[in-house]
Amino acid sequence: MNPLLAVENLCVSFAGQHAVDAVSFELNAGECLALVGESGSGKSVTARSLLGLSGGRVSAEKLVVCQEDALTLTEPAWQKIRGSSVVMILQDALMALDPLRPVGREIEDVLKEHGTLNRAARSTKVLEALASVDLPDPERRMKQRSTQLSGGMRQRVLIAQALIGDPQIVIADEATTALDSRLAALVLKQLAALKDEGRAVLMISHDLAQVAQLADRIAVMRSGKIVESGTTEQILNHPQHEYTRTLLRAIPSGVPRFAPLSTKAITSEPRQLPPTDPDATPALVVENLSKSFSRHPAVIEAGFVLPRGSTLGLVGESGSGKTTTARMILGLERPDAGSVTLLGERFAPHGEAARRNLRENIGAIYQNPLGSFDPRYSVGQILTDALSAGRSKRGSGYKDQVARLLEQVELDPDLSGRNPRELSGGQRQRLAIARALAPEPQVLVLDEPVSALDVSIQATVLDLLDRLQQETETSYLFISHDLSVIEHMSDLVAVMYQGRIVEQGSTAEVFGDPQHEYTRSLLTAMPRLR
Template identity: 70%
Template sequence: MSEKTLITVKDLSVSFEGSPAVKNISFTLSAGRVLALVGESGSGKSVTARSLLGLSGGTVNASELGICGQDALGFNDRAWQKIRGNSISMILQDALMALDPLRPVGREIADGLKEHSLLSRSERKQRVHEVLESVRMPHPELRAKQRSTELSGGMRQRALIAQALAGNPQVVIADEATTALDSQLTALVLSQLRELKDQGRGVLMISHDLAQVAHLADDIAVMRQGEIVEAGPAAQVLNHPQHDYTRKLLRAVPSGVPRFTSLSATSSPLPAAPVTDLPTAPLALSATGLSKSFGKQMAVDTVSFELPQGKTLGIVGESGSGKTTTARMVLGLQKPDSGTVDLLGECFTPTTESERRKLREQMGAIYQNPLGSFDPRYSVGQLLADALSRGKTKRVESYRQEVTQLQEQVELSSDLLSCSPRELSGGQRQRLAIARALAPKPSVLVLDEPVSALDVSIQATVLDLLDRIQLETGTSYLFISHDLSVIEHMSDSVAVMHQGKIIEQGDTATIFTAPQQEYTQQLLSAMPRLR
């Protein structure tokens, strides 16, 4: 018996004011199967997905657009409204943005049922509880009364999935539904998408993460610049890619790639890695007994670690584990309730800011969203001149040679020096953030989720850049991330945080191959792997 075709797309094109975003693509999606649209930002994945809901916002043309047995080419707004949530629905990326913080999640889910059913108010309430229970929401009747801000990250994601399932659609689109989630939340979402497949629904998975795609997809279509450049069964595309772009995406996945091995074919060759490790390398940074509470909530509880010079310590844990609070105390941005931080053998915390000033240049920071840390009044060159002069001048000419050296070190084109940071791509902004942090020649860099918002190939070039800088300068990295594959690739040693404590730490190979703590084992078992 052949599978029922739920989605048929032939020669789909979408343009915005005459500019094409999707160019003449075709694919089908059958019941009980997962089709992954893979590609980087701007490749046309989300525009394609939104076209299947009548929400592209552009001019749509196709020779065939079939959705659950209906010809959608002639749909007006009313016809699109009738199938959205009923025949086809979407799980969005950001639960905090997608859910109204002023309304209980149960009411949001119930409102979607009014359009498509004749259920009474009490029946809609019962359906809300049923669908929340189906996604394994703990205490569904209680959670239905709560707002999204009162729920944990995992509960919010469950609520989004429940909202998409309330109308019992045949097709579910998951648009980057796991981006920026830690490994356990990612595993939760992937398992629930698999359940939808097992129920006979069709799932269209939109992602740039090939490790997750390998975990779930039956078929893959690779998109680049609005076109499908390669498509086929998942095993064929992942194991025997035919297109150079597909091979580039696969190479960029850090999972299982040894330390100091280049992830990007476009990166400059890395210097030779150190042949030997000195067991008595001097410490660049050490933390002893760091604790911090907010009211009655203990955020960080007696955290201690050591970071040798020229090495990388990865700190990993799920959202809310205390990673960022630890980083802020290390940077002297938050005063610990107890404990100390030593930088290059001298006390850095707790001291006054004036006492820290003599050591301040020895510690830099790189964050997830660099744009928020740049003064929008300054150009790229002015930001670098400001960092080089320790805030004394924004005149690029005063530091022309040093600015050029920084720009070359991070492979940022000199043509961009007069640009505003807002004009840069995500990868270029992160290179600028790295250059600014390197300006004072720090001994330690604290990197807090520095690549989690980047596409996989851009992430690869940034990770290669960080490797090269460390090999050339001997800078030590405190690398904080929820992404286990990045931590595995970048770190010499790893500390695992859970509920404010470091529950396990050791060299990377030992932690990833022979974890001792049950929580660490759970984290690693939830980690999607490509290799």
């Protein structure tokens, strides 16, 4: 049997620098190969080369795609097989789909490009494609725009768009990374069905726990090279390369609270949740918070208590109400009903003037730190602004404090003159943590703070947050759709579903003996390596 993909000594360079260096692999029908590694390792450039879209200078001893010699294909020839014989499912569905057009029209474009069906027949086929990926109410959804769909729905639209041309090869580039465990499991199930149908699946991911659910073989990439490859069982259970072992150690699933994930972690004595003191004032008390938008309930009577020095993990799928709850707690959204008490004093629904004296006691860290920084400010100016409560951007009197903050989050003080755009993703997230710590808050709200990071960088950030909590006894409200992160980081867990908190308790209780059906469905779908 001839492989559908045959790659031998593939090199892709940009301005004379190799992004992919002597990469070789094969992929057969009915098989899944996973390319794993961190951002910048060359995974996506390799994948895009298989569609003639690398954008760089490509050379190889052999590059066969669906029995075509891809090294000799012209752009018109690529257009004939791209979208029909070989397709790619991207990570960011919101960016991949046109927000101004109904999603059904976007899927129909594939049929218009590669077929001769009339309008009615194309519409029927689009409806069938959406139904095949378990999109609820496909007839209504095909008329909606991408911005009207949840993250999981958008991802399934991309899968329907990829499959409608009946491709032989499906490339899934981080297609499940941004999804909660239940939706990710659905997407993985759909990719597994493609493999069972005889299609070849190339899975691009940095998440080895998800890769384990689907891949037959794994190739580990670092700095443009494949450093190790083998069967999934060999790579996950008997890794030979130190980089592979580092990636496996960084996965938080099953790692006890405060146990280090990264090789650089500063180890410390394990800490238990302090005994409950009925007279102690909690860090945060949330009571019966409710919020609706256009008469649609987003949060319904949400409530929980965050003890001082502890972490409460708030978990749920996209659209469950987690971020709206966080915004009400931070005073960025006024609740329709309910209250927030911070360190024993009412914080919401008071106006900003009434809570100004409490504002420095609560901070926030977001998923996309770059979007939360003023692009005109340097690292030092961002921290000076936070240290001075907005009174100064350039005060020389804050130079030593800026340096101490950077050192606290393990960044070089020499970075203070840089613009955040010059920093890596992990460095930007550390800067966001430093900014949040500047006023010395007693409560931090962390909204998906590591979901955009590679697993090894995620590990160093999680270890850093653990260390800082032990040193400062700051209380964390940790929001995430990633159950493995929540399990590792949290003393307490609250589960949100359709705007309500349906279950809460200690991490051991919720993960060990879930009571609500939704919690059980999340945990069943949670990928584990340990």
